[in-house]
Amino acid sequence: MERREVSFRIYRYNPQVDRTPFYDNFRIAVEKGITILRALNHIKEHLEPRLTFRAFCQAGICGSCAVRINGVSKLACTTQVWDELGGDGEHTILIEPLNNLEVVRDLVVDINPIMDKLKENYSWVKPAIPQEKMGRKEHIVSDGEFEAINAASDCILCGSCYSECSMMEVNRSYISPPVLVKAFRMNNDSRDTLACERLERVSSDHGLWDCAHCHKCMEHCTKNIPIMDGIHRLREEAFERGMTDSEGARHAQAFFDDIRDVGRLREVTLPLRTKGMIGSLGMVPLAVKMGLKGRTPPLWVRPIPDIDRVSEIYSRLEASREDAAEASNPSHGRTPLSPPYPVGGK
Amino acid sequence: MEHKFDIVIVGAGGGGLFAALEAVRTNPRVSVAVISKVYPTRSHTSAAQGGVNAALGNKDRDDTVDLHVFDTVKGSDYLADQDAVEYLCGQAPSVVRELENLGAPFSRFADGTIAQRPFGGTVKDRCCYCADKTGHTLLHTLFEQCLRRGVTFFNEYFLLSLEHADGDCQGVVTLNMATSAIEAFVAPVVILATGGHAKMYWNRSSNAAGNTGDGQAAALRAGIPLKDMEFIQFHPTGLRKSGLLVTEGARGEGGYLLNRHGERFMVRYAPQKMELGPRDLVARSMETEIIEGNGFESDAGSYIELDLRHLGAEAIKKKLPQIRELSMHFEGVDPIAEPIPVRPTAHYSMGGIDAHMAKTAVRGVFAVGECACVSVHGANRLGGNSLLDILVFGKRAGQEAAEEAPRRKALGIPPGAVAGMADEIRSYANPERYERYGILREEMGKAMGDNVGIYRVEGRLRKGVEEILALRERFRRIRLFDTGTVYNTNLIQILELKNMLDLASCVALTALARQESRGSHFREDFPRRDDQAWHLHSLCTMERDGDIRLGHKPVTMGKYSLETRSY
Structure with missing residues (x-):
């Protein structure tokens, strides 16, 4: 069996004794086929009993052991040490706690914010069947209806997407990707009766419309859930339900309209259309500063030369949307969360 | 620090969560706390892959509750208490439908009804499932419904002891893991739902690191007897290197067990049921093959092959996606292209806290699920009956607790x-x-x-x-x-x-x-x-000095009398 000396550089912080976090190095011989979690267990049992991390099922289904490995959020139990080694011969693996959550100790973070947000955003099915009639009959659910929520119901709440999310990094009040996945999963469940209230809740401030489309949640999902597709689908649903009276929805609509009409953004009026007259006043100092630096968007935006071709794209999108609404075919690899609708207005 | 509740539930797996949900639904005025050493969705219920048995008759129209009772009693080698088994199987169709009604995403047949597949040791195909992540989806559904009902959770609290005064429940003493403070929960009713203890086999176990039987140990120290502890189920198909589980659903979908001569050796042990014999028999047969030198050899020990290749890539991807993932992660084997190396692994504890229909010897203390021995599994549990056990008895304990709590006096913890x-x-x-x-x-x-x-x-x-x-x-x-x-x-x-x-x-x-x-x-x-x-x-x-004293108790019989067990 192939063996190598590997250094684990591990984030340490015990608020009781450490003024600031520091990194500890542990050098151990590791066999090929060993997971990061087994290496951590080895270090705890043989070198440092105080090393603190969470782990439970060891099989990638409970979500306890998510940490950042070489800067990327992953499950320690399903990540092979060998896959994390650089090609330079100097084998060091960096292990840190998840981002965007308070560190309790070492690699353990406080995940209560995730739990609280799930609760605030109605992350449950509210069944149509009254309590006294529960258990008498099953719903008839087509395979298509099941497939629509199948991938999203894989979420194990490990927090990896929460840790990777760019928006979380600047705003801890942001709703966060796992809560949006749950909202998508519930809103697309044919047995649920709370879709409207839930969507209203998730699209309020710091909600659905704050996502910056960086796709990192989806890229690093430990269960390969196409999270961004779910977020897009929720936004479309907001338009379909006429929930267009929010900054986010107006912003999306303004983009959609500008591109359709002139092929590019009309930046000068964008804040006005997104935030309204009063809301835009707050932007004035920024506009002045930009003006002083010579960064003034043109007041009058002429349509781009090929605007006809843009119009053609729009009409094609419209047509493909209607087709997709009729038939949704799950393709191979990742199960799509919904038909491939374009994002945009009505 | 001291907390006071009408009902305290220890453990937030399927059993504990269903008990909590049912308690608040039965009587919204009772205060309920769920204490768990892990966040609820991390409980080991999430690892149950294959499914949950219920005689819905969606697949085999002629399936009945009675046949389910018979399969379970025979599977238990006649050690199960038949009153409890009848209750278990009788409630099965309604609890499974209830979970469906609450949003559990079950896999479906073409006609839109809950899909059912064959499982070991049964005469009918009655195992309801959600791909190979059934426990995960049931656990999340129950957790979501508990959030909806505003159940109070104390996450990352460790059970230290169960307290009672001459047989009347006083509550539990716990350790708040975040602070190491010892906190008492005074409650006239306690439901223990702490899961199994098969992790005592450590590396030779499919269990989570925390399946350490905390509730059973607390009950034992509090003077409540444990029952049928010698019965530990070895699951036939643990992954060779890690002991992690490959669901029985893999054989339910038609997987073969092969020895190194390429022989489907189960033909010599269970000619009728073949790979779908009961778990005890299949695990022993595999072990015998290995002992007799018919196994495959490797650095990581001898093994048997579980071959799924003939099922085809599409069926494997759709019905056993998690198994494929586990095989690739932990054995470097893609079951679409290669057989999976497996060998039996300690998996489930049939024994546990002595309970009759979830009630223990201490008034006000209930025990449900794997920590309890009700006993519906007897000497061998059937696949698909453990999720059923936690649903049926979790619900029952929750309901009875809600009725009982207002009548019971809260006794302080000394x-x-x-x-x-x-x-x-x-x-x-x-x-x-x-x-x-x-x-x-x-x-x-x-x-x-x-x-x-x-x-x-x-x-x-x-x-x-x-x-x-x-x-x-x-x-x-x-x-x-x-x-x-x-x-x-x-x-x-x-x-x-x-x-x-x-x-x-x-x-x-x-x-x-x-x-x-x-x-x-x-x-x-x-x-x-x-x-x-x-x-x-x-x-x-x-005993007081910690010694273990052994005793016995008769088995409750019913419709089915003792017979030789063959498959």
């Missing part, structure tokens, strides 16, 4: 109970102590695996008992090296080891005492079932 636990924990850090957790735990896993495994014989069992008792003695000198109070996982490891050692001595002692072979308990020196002498439940109680 300060001595909290102080005693604090002293014990402080003593672990005594610098004169020197035994190390990692070493004792390794030796425990080895002692159980080598001596109290699938094949048992008096000599090895005696050795197992001696080794476990010696480890219990050495545990008195175990040293806590981490003396901090913030999230001290070293302390939790030690408390869990203490629980496992107490329970391991019960398992080894009862296995030595039972001189017959029944279900999962196979004695090379007593290879036959002996109904005359041993058609009895075993009981373990703890």
Whole structure:
């Protein structure tokens, strides 16, 4: 069996004794086929009993052991040490706690914010069947209806997407990707009766419309859930339900309209259309500063030369949307969360 | 710090969550707290893959509750209490439909009804499933409904003791893991739903690291007997290197077990049911093949192959996606292209807290799920019956608790109970102590695996008992090296080891005492079932000095009388 000396550089912080976090190095011989979690267990049992991390099922289904490995959020139990080694011969693996959550100790973070947000955003099915009639009959659910929520119901709440999310990094009040996945999963469940209230809740401030489309949640999902597709689908649903009276929805609509009409953004009026007259006043100092630096968007935006071709794209999108609404075919690899609708207005 | 609730539920897996949900639905005025050492969705229910049995008749129209009862009683090798089995199977269709009504995403047949597949040891196809993540989806559904109903959770609280005054429940003493504070929960009704104890086999177990039987150990120390502890189920298909589980659904979908001659050897052991014989029989057959030199050899030990290739890529991707992922992660094998190396792994504890229809000997204390022995599984549990067990008895306990709690008086927890636990924990850090957790735990896993495994014989069992008792003695000198109070996982490891050692001595002692072979308990020196002498439940109680005393209890019979068990 192939063996190598590997250094684990591990984030340490015990608020009781450490003024600031520091990194500890542990050098151990590791066999090929060993997971990061087994290496951590080895270090705890043989070198440092105080090393603190969470782990439970060891099989990638409970979500306890998510940490950042070489800067990327992953499950320690399903990540092979060998896959994390650089090609330079100097084998060091960096292990840190998840981002965007308070560190309790070492690699353990406080995940209560995730739990609280799930609760605030109605992350449950509210069944149509009254309590006294529960258990008498099953719903008839087509395979298509099941497939629509199948991938999203894989979420194990490990927090990896929460840790990777760019928006979380600047705003801890942001709703966060796992809560949006749950909202998508519930809103697309044919047995649920709370879709409207839930969507209203998730699209309020710091909600659905704050996502910056960086796709990192989806890229690093430990269960390969196409999270961004779910977020897009929720936004479309907001338009379909006429929930267009929010900054986010107006912003999306303004983009959609500008591109359709002139092929590019009309930046000068964008804040006005997104935030309204009063809301835009707050932007004035920024506009002045930009003006002083010579960064003034043109007041009058002429349509781009090929605007006809843009119009053609729009009409094609419209047509493909209607087709997709009729038939949704799950393709191979990742199960799509919904038909491939374009994002945009009505 | 002291908390007061009408009902305290320890454990937030399927059993505990359904109990909580049912309690608040039955009586919204009772206050309910759920205490768990892990966040609810991380409970081991999430690892149940295959499915949940219910005679819905969606697949086999002629399936009945009665046939389900018969399969379960026969599967138990006639050790199950038939009143409990009848209740279990009778409630099955409605609890499964209820979970469906609450949003559990079951896989479906073309007509839109809940899909059912064949599972081991049954005459009809009645296992309802959601791909191979059934437990995960049921657990999340129950958690979501508990959030909806505003159930109060105390996450990352560790159970230290169960308190009662002369048989009347007082509550529980716990350790708040974030702060290491000892906190009492005063409650006239306590439901124990802490999961199984098969992790005492450690590396030879499919269980989560925390399946250490904390509720069983607390009950044992509180004077409640444990029942049928010798019966540990070895699941036939654990991954060779890690012991992680490959669902029975893989064989339910048509997978083959092959020895190194490429033979489907089950033809010699269960010619009718083949790979879908009951778990005890399939696990023993695989072990026999390996012992007789028909297994495959590797650095990571001998193994048998589970071949799914003939099912085709599409069926594997759609119905067994998680198995494919696990095989690739932990064995580097894609089951679409290669067979999966497997061997039996300790998986489930049929034994547990002695309970009749979820009620224990202490008034106000219920026990449900794997920590309990109701007993619906007897000497061998059928696949698909454990999720059912937690749903049916979790719900029942929740309902009865909600009815009972208002009638019961809240008795305080004596300060001595909290102080005693604090002293014990402080003593672990005594610098004169020197035994190390990692070493004792390794030796425990080895002692159980080598001596109290699938094949048992008096000599090895005696050795197992001696080794476990010696480890219990050495545990008195175990040293806590981490003396901090913030999230001290070293302390939790030690408390869990203490629980496992107490329970391991019960398992080894009862296995030595039972001189017959029944279900999962196979004695090379007593290879036959002996109904005359041993058609009895075993009981373990703890004496004041910590010694285990053995006793017995009759089996409740019903419609089905003793018969030879063949498949």
